[in-house]
Amino acid sequence: xxxxxxxxxxxxxxxxxxxxxxxxxxxxxxxxxxxxxxxxxxxxxxxxxxxxxxxxxxxxxxxxxxxxxxxxxxxxxxxxxxxxxxxxxxxxxxxxxxxxxxxxxxxxxxxxxxxxxxxxxxxxxxx
Numbered sequence: 234x235x236x237x238x239x240x241x242x243x244x245x246x247x248x249x250x251x252x253x254x255x256x257x258x259x260x261x262x263x264x265x266x267x268x269x270x271x272x273x274x275x276x277x278x279x280x281x282x283x284x285x286x287x288x289x290x291x292x293x294x295x296x297x298x299x300x301x302x303x304x305x306x307x308x309x310x311x312x313x314x315x316x317x318x319x320x321x322x323x324x325x326x327x328x329x330x331x332x333x334x335x336x337x338x339x340x341x342x343x344x345x346x347x348x349x350x351x352x353x354x355x356x357x358x359x360x
Contacts, residue, residue: 235276236277237278238280239278240280240290241279246283249348257352259273259274268282269281303348309341310355312356315340341355
């Protein structure tokens with residue numbers, strides 16, 4: 234399977250690495266100082282950058298705007314038991330943008346990483 238890469242801008246690299254590795258099961262592949270890390274989970278490669286530094290992801294656009302965390306684009310992580318996963322994350326102090334919602338394809342909830350980037354936890358419908 235091909236690897237899919239996603240880049241998130243984070244305010245605190247150490248907090249983000251701990252969140253994704255300790256809470257969501259990502260493996261830390263590489264860490265470069267305080268500004269960049271690469272994590273993986275299955276075929277997903279997650280690159281974390283701080284909004285300052287020499288890397289390309291932290292450079293301002295032509296209009297001067299700078300990368301910032303947050304927004305609504307997100308990665309989706311499948312889970313077997315959403316209710317149990319949410320309970321464990323809440324007990325660990327995680328912050329959620331929503332409650333669990335049910336749609337045609339299953340149930341989901343939006344979780345914020347330490348910088349405010351959303352992560353969708355998704356339990357597929359089982360019919």
